Amino acid sequence: MATASSGSRQRPRSKALPDVTVLRVGHRAGRDPRLTTHLALTARALGATRMLLHPPDPDLAKRVEAVVRRWGGRFEVLPAAEWRTTVRAFDGTVVHLTMYGLAIQRLLPRLRRARKVLLVVGGAKVPPDLYRLAHYNVAVGHQPHSEVAALAVALDRLLGTPRSAPLEGAQQRIVPRARGKRVVGGRARA
Ligand SMILES: C[S@@+](CC[C@H](N)C(=O)[O-])C[C@H]1O[C@@H](n2cnc3c(N)ncnc32)[C@H](O)[C@@H]1O
Numbered sequence: 795m796a797t798a799s800s801g802s803r804q805r806p807r808s809k810a811l812p813d814v815t816v817l818r819v820g821h822r823a824g825r826d827p828r829l830t831t832h833l834a835l836t837a838r839a840l841g842a843t844r845m846l847l848h849p850p851d852p853d854l855a856k857r858v859e860a861v862v863r864r865w866g867g868r869f870e871v872l873p874a875a876e877w878r879t880t881v882r883a884f885d886g887t888v889v890h891l892t893m894y895g896l897a898i899q900r901l902l903p904r905l906r907r908a909r910k911v912l913l914v915v916g917g918a919k920v921p922p923d924l925y926r927l928a929h930y931n932v933a934v935g936h937q938p939h940s941e942v943a944a945l946a947v948a949l950d951r952l953l954g955t956p957r958s959a960p961l962e963g964a965q966q967r968i969v970p971r972a973r974g975k976r977v978v979g980g981r982a983r984a
Contacts, residue, residue, distance in 0.1 A: 811953055812886070812911040814842040816945065819877045819924065820917030823851045832942050833915065834858045838869035840949035840956055842913070846874035866964030881927045886910025888928045891944040892920065895931030902951055905930070913948055915941040 816837040821830045830847070831854060837845045838858070847855065850873030858871045874880045881888055887908040889901075905911060914928060925931055934947045960967035966979035 811906065812908045814911045814913060814949065814952065815884075816842045816845040817848065817874060817877065817880060817912055817914045818845060818917075818941070819848050819914060819921065820919060821847055821849060821851060821854075822917065823849065823854070826917070827851070827854055829940075829942065830854060831857060833945060834869075834871050835861065836942055836946050837949070838862065838867060840946060841953040842869070842949060844869060845871050846877075846880055847871055848874040848877040848880070850875055864965050866961030866967075868962070877921075878923070878927065881912065881914065881924070884910070884912045886912060887930070888912045888914065889930045889932050889948075890914045890916075890924050890928035891934065891941070891948055892916070892925070892931050893933050893936050893938055894925075895933040897936075898932050898934050898948060898951060901930055901932055905932075905952060911952065913945065915945055917941070 814837075816833070818830055818833055830851070834845045834847075834854070835858070838861075845858075852873075855871035855873075858869070862869050887905065887910065889905060889911055891913060914924065916924065932948070934944045958970060964979070966977050969976040969978055
């Protein structure tokens with residue numbers, strides 16, 4: 795099985811950009827599967843390599859796996875049974891996204907220089923010791939919003955906007971159009 799330090803990038807990028815792992819803390823299986831699925835899809839689409847999920851949710855991981863099979867790339871959802879162990883063992887820079895932190899624009903130059911970044915997002919309740927365990931507590935604006943929004947903005951700032959080319963191994967791809975939908979190799983959904 796892949797570990798938090800393995801895996802490959804889903805899009806070619808400059809060597810200078812960090813390899814990003816997302817850690818979702820406080821997932822409530824059965825209560826917010828849609829929100830956590832959106833976090834995983836956002837992480838994948840905006841260039842993270844993997845998402846670690848606490849507590850683990852194998853069904854959600856399988857659903858994301860099916861998306862990756864269809865749309866390509868190497869993204870995976872891995873279990874993080876003990877999030878504190880995951881944070882302490884991470885061999886890179888641990889960034890906790892929270893509205894109480896320092897402004898992202900202030901920390902970006904430093905974060906972009908990191909080789910590996912663990913972006914941690916919380917749920918309804920954030921364990922207080924996360925603020926101490928993280929190297930940086932980083933805010934995307936100092937207003938409450940959503941973990942999906944915070945993650946999307948942080949990834950876009952850190953890695954840049956994704957290319958429109960399909961990812962490696964994709965079974966289907968979108969042909970961008972001004973109107974309507976065109977999918978090659980599969981069916982347009984939703
Ligand atoms: C619904 S919020 C939970 C807020 C929670 N009441 C707390 O103690 O922080 C869920 C997650 O969204 C992210 N988030 C929300 N607003 C944010 C902001 N302005 N900047 C960065 N992250 C944010 C954080 O990761 C947070 O843990």
